[in-house]
Amino acid sequence: xxxSDIKYIxxxxxxxxxxxxxxxxxxxxxxxxxxxTFSAFEGDGGFGCNPRYIAEELxxxxxxxxxxxxxxxxxxxxxxxxxxxxxxxxNTVFHLATSKVWIDNYRKPFGTLKRKKQLYIQxxxxxxxxxxxxxxxxxxxxxxxxxxxxxxxxxxDFFLSNSEYCDRVYPKKLLYKGPTLRVGSPRVDPLINNxxxxxxxxxxxxxxxxxxxxxxxxxxxxxxxxxxxxQVIAETPQIDFDRLIKVLGEKFGGEWRILLRLHPQLxxxxxxxxxxxxxxxxxxxxxxxDISEIMGGCDLVITDYSSCAFDAAFAMIPxxxxxxxxxxxxxxxxxxxxxxEELPFAIADNNEELEDNVKNFxxxxxxxxxxxxxxxxxxxxxxxxxxxxxxxxxxxI
Numbered sequence: 001x002x003x004s005d006i007k008y009i010x011x012x013x014x015x016x017x018x019x020x021x022x023x024x025x026x027x028x029x030x031x032x033x034x035x036x037t038f039s040a041f042e043g044d045g046g047f048g049c050n051p052r053y054i055a056e057e058l059x060x061x062x063x064x065x066x067x068x069x070x071x072x073x074x075x076x077x078x079x080x081x082x083x084x085x086x087x088x089x090x091n092t093v094f095h096l097a098t099s100k101v102w103i104d105n106y107r108k109p110f111g112t113l114k115r116k117k118q119l120y121i122q123x124x125x126x127x128x129x130x131x132x133x134x135x136x137x138x139x140x141x142x143x144x145x146x147x148x149x150x151x152x153x154x155x156x157d158f159f160l161s162n163s164e165y166c167d168r169v170y171p172k173k174l175l176y177k178g179p180t181l182r183v184g185s186p187r188v189d190p191l192i193n194n195x196x197x198x199x200x201x202x203x204x205x206x207x208x209x210x211x212x213x214x215x216x217x218x219x220x221x222x223x224x225x226x227x228x229x230x231q232v233i234a235e236t237p238q239i240d241f242d243r244l245i246k247v248l249g250e251k252f253g254g255e256w257r258i259l260l261r262l263h264p265q266l267x268x269x270x271x272x273x274x275x276x277x278x279x280x281x282x283x284x285x286x287x288x289x290d291i292s293e294i295m296g297g298c299d300l301v302i303t304d305y306s307s308c309a310f311d312a313a314f315a316m317i318p319x320x321x322x323x324x325x326x327x328x329x330x331x332x333x334x335x336x337x338x339x340x341e342e343l344p345f346a347i348a349d350n351n352e353e354l355e356d357n358v359k360n361f362x363x364x365x366x367x368x369x370x371x372x373x374x375x376x377x378x379x380x381x382x383x384x385x386x387x388x389x390x391x392x393x394x395x396x397i
Contacts, residue, residue, distance in 0.1 A: 012110060032099060034100065034397070035066045036065055038067065068099070069083065101397070119157050122159045122160070128377070153175045159174060160389065166182070182380060186385045188385065189386050190292050191295060195296055201297060215256060216295055251361065258282050324349050344370045
């Protein structure tokens with residue numbers, strides 16, 4: 001590490017020690033045995049991802065519980081049974097220090113402390129994914145990211161898992177050696193259980209005909225934990241959307257619209273996805289709180305390296321990959337977790353290949369490949385993950 005990296009890490013350690021001291025001061029307050037504190041995407045996320053579906057199931061079973069959600073923008077829409085709280089340092093420490101249960105899909109602030117009688121379930125924001133994470137990043141894994149990851153993993157009582165694969169890679173991927181809850185992904189539950197409802201719901205919300213065909217384009221974010229400050233980069237997609245809509249109509253029939261969705265940590269900074277040109281057939285849904293509600297109503301999902309591809313596949317939704325910057329991405333993030341031949345997805349790195357993959361798409365072959373992937377990696381996604389997590393929380397409470 002150079003001098004600037006060493007100074008940055010020392011600064012972060014000093015900040016962490018001050019935060020830990022604040023937690024100890026708040027420990028004079030009693031734990032509210034009926035309070036559960038949620039968060040998502042480091043405060044950038046609204047009511048979505050795995051924590052959302054655990055919260056809904058928990059409220060259904062235990063309406064007497066006090067559910068709190070920490071985030072940057074507490075004006076975002078939440079149901080009445082959730083209290084959104086702006087995640088200032090004071091608010092965050094107070095609610096974490098006095099809650100019986102924590103549920104989060106991202107790392108807690110470096111320096112966070114947890115009491116012995118509290119439960120921390122780390123849902124993470126992906127189970128099976130493409131991108132190298134943790135020690136799999138090799139030299140691209142910054143020291144500060146290692147320190148933050150180790151700190152948070154040591155706090156957690158459980159990480160959620162959906163497979164033998166996850167249990168096997170978590171020690172190196174998430175620097176976590178504790179017990180997992182191999183229960184599935186709560187955010188996949190609605191994709192399996194509520195497809196018909198979500199199909200009608202998204203078209204009604206967007207004022208579209210009930211027979212309109214929808215494809216979701218949801219690329220991941222560029223950047224991540226690099227040396228020093230976290231970078232989140234928005235790139236203009238290079239897909240020829242006009243060409244894509246045309247070939248989709250020719251292959252599958254019907255009228256098509258493309259829904260565009262930024263990663264939550266980008267949508268917190270940008271209103272919509274940057275485009276080369278506007279088109280009324282392209283509808284930006286980045287500000288909708290939860291990708292599962294959107295994806296469950298779509299006929300096709302296109303992404304690059306987002307784990308939403310696996311979520312969709314496990315619900316038997318067709319998926320195609322478009323990745324035109326593989327070399328640059330690997331350079332910044334490290335090698336991918338999978339070889340191409342191990343995946344059930346057709347991959348394109350230019351518009352010609354994407355068009356060919358649409359033309360040659362065979363649903364039966366795709367579903368067969370998905371089932372083979374599920375069996376090989378001992379994946380459990382049956383629409384009951386939220387229930388299983390909630391049962392654990394209920395036992396602790």
